[in-house]
């Protein structure tokens with residue numbers, strides 16, 4: 001028997017029960033608190049997590065899962081992968097760290113990107129042939145000293161490099177992964193330092209192997225761990241994998257005889273069949289990820305126990321864990337005092353999932369007798385026969401619009417827009433005053449009428465600014481939205497909103513994903529009054545603004561008692577009705593945002609077609625009920641779209657606005673190659689940075705764009721919404737954008 005312990009979690013939320021970390025970190029950035037204050041608060045939050053896990057009875061407890069910003073960045077620091085451009089700023093360690101995360105005037109931040117198919121974002125390490133790796137395990141050692149007996153967690157060398165990008169100036173064809181042998185030596189040194197400090201175990205995360213990998217990448221993984229296992233002076237090594245099945249990487253990792261191997265048996269249960277074919281595993285503890293770390297539903301402990309029993313017949317030594325870090329779920333259900341008790345009964349947040357793990361870990365000894373029964377199907381009260389009947393009655397024509405040429409003609413006649421029409425993506429700055437107004441409503445100090453008046457004043461101001469700037473297609477600015485998904489979740493039937501269910505999205509930014517527990521219904525129009533009011537103030541077209549079904553699902557916790565496709569289509573029907581009402585209220589253009597279309601693309605190619613079929617289908621169902629003369633826009637951002645270009649075309653939107661400024665308009669060639677030949681608005685202003693683009697920069701970008709897309713189909717817009725920007729930047733940047741469009745329009 002190994003001494004791994006029978007129960008563990010791969011990680012735990014670090015933001016604190018009331019987002020204490022967000023407030024402290026933002027306070028430090030604003031100069032309101034000192035570095036010492038920040039460290040003290042962080043130490044308290046960590047101590048609280050370790051105490052919670054210990055008192056819950058968890059036998060193996062991780063450390064170094066805390067982070068001031070991002071755990072991938074923490075591993076980058078631990079292996080010395082701090083790019084020279086940040087070192088030479090000469091800042092303190094903490095400020096160098098935050099400079100990499102957020103950028104400083106002189107130096108843009110590391111790139112932020114999606115953490116696998118989740119709504120968490122990590123900072124992309126920049127690795128070149130000359131990157132000097134050097135062990136810097138101070139953070140892991142400090143946490144180990146605070147919590148002796150815990151298991152420090154780092155990103156493993158192979159996944160770290162697969163997540164990295166080639167540093168600027170690296171030779172053509174260089175891949176960070178080429179540096180694996182060098183990085184493994186640094187991980188070896190870190191392991192040595194942890195062993196010196198008394199660590200018995202270390203956890204190295206290799207989730208990249210739950211996605212498609214080449215045989216060469218699998219061979220390299222095998223060699224890397226064979227090398228680490230062969231070290232004389234090291235803690236025991238636990239390789240954690242998550243978000244799917246290991247498939248061919250499973251036997252490779254077992255061959256290395258790592259001391260423990262974590263499998264995601266929620267999303268990758270087929271690895272059990274693989275194991276069955278390899279003969280009884282001995283010498284490696286199999287850590288079974290049996291409790292889903294990426295949703296909020298109570299586990300079916302009976303089914304999990306059965307799987308655990310199967311596993312115990314295949315391996316000599318087993319333990320129970322979460323399928324992935326609990327980073328992706330809210331902290332504690334106990335904080336939710338307003339939820340329907342019938343729903344609460346079916347939920348488990350991070351704290352509750354720890355109890356599930358502990359209970360499961362005992363079934364091999366004690367049997368399943370004491371386990372609570374499975375939550376079962378959603379109760380009758382959460383079903384809606386009307387929406388079910390509508391779904392059953394769907395026909396292909398519900399997801400098909402008229403021919404694009406006819407639509408384009410009808411829209412041009414009605415809208416009479418110039419070539420290179422200018423617009424924005426929807427949100428205008430989400431100011432403290434707006435958020436404060438919502439907090440006042442929650443506190444009962446502002447009534448609904450007062451709030452509405454406040455939002456209308458904001459809309460009027462936003463419309464007036466756009467008129468002054470000379471934009472062609474206006475927006476209402478989305479002042480009333482706390483978040484583009486939560487806002488809809490709060491209004492739709494079948495959704496529940498939490499009061500404290502915050503989850504880290506990146507750095508100090510958090511989201512409160514709604515919970516879709518029942519059939520989805522639209523109780524009343526959701527956006528029509530705001531859009532109609534904005535349209536009443538101007539003769540220019542105002543875009544209606546909706547979040548699409550795929551993104552609503554991606555950024556919610558979704559019921560698991562029916563196929564995702566059915567839930568997506570229920571959301572789509574609600575949005576279809578909203579489109580209808582917007583049209584009836586005189587809205588001529590409706591934008592349906594799908595920034596998460598690429599995010600939830602399955603990691604394995606074999607699973608992607610089914611996903612794209614239902615996701616594209618739900619978007620089309622939402623948007624196909626309108627007249628030919630109503631123009632449908634969609635908006636995509638936050639991703640590399642290479643793998644989903646045919647799906648973007650299949651959305652059949654009249655106009656697609658897409659993040660492009662950082663990739664220098666290359667997306668236009670890619671879209672054209674995929675057959676896309678409708679309207680397109682490549683972003684010409686990177687709104688992720690406070691930098692105001694010069695007018696000439698925008699002109700250059702537009703000239704590149706008109707070389708690929710005819711002016712009549714080309715739109716001029718920023719990369720994304722402006723909610724995180726300030727008004728000074730917004731006014732200046734939009735003025736440049738409008739002037740640049742006018743200039744290129746004159747010459748083309």
Ligand SMILES: Nc1nc2c(c(=O)[nH]1)N[C@@H](CNc1ccc(C(=O)N[C@@H](CCC(=O)N[C@@H](CCC(=O)N[C@@H](CCC(=O)O)C(=O)O)C(=O)O)C(=O)O)cc1)CN2
Nearest residue numbers: 119435436438439481482483484485505508509510511555
């Ligand atoms: N769901 C979602 N996922 C997404 C994105 C997104 O926009 N939404 N964008 C991408 C990047 N991710 C992001 C995630 C969060 C934020 C963000 O800004 N979050 C805000 C919270 C937004 C929010 O819910 N705001 C609420 C209230 C928030 C709040 O903290 N209120 C204060 C009170 C404020 C006051 O009294 O003045 C409090 O409760 O303490 C509102 O506007 O009403 C934050 O962390 O600060 C941005 C981008 C990808 N994933």
Ligand code: MET
Nearest residue numbers: 425426427593595721722
């Ligand atoms: C993350 S995509 C955002 C789209 C939304 N309409 C906005 O402008 O904020």
Ligand SMILES: [Zn+2]
Nearest residue numbers: 595637720721
């Ligand atoms: Zn966007």
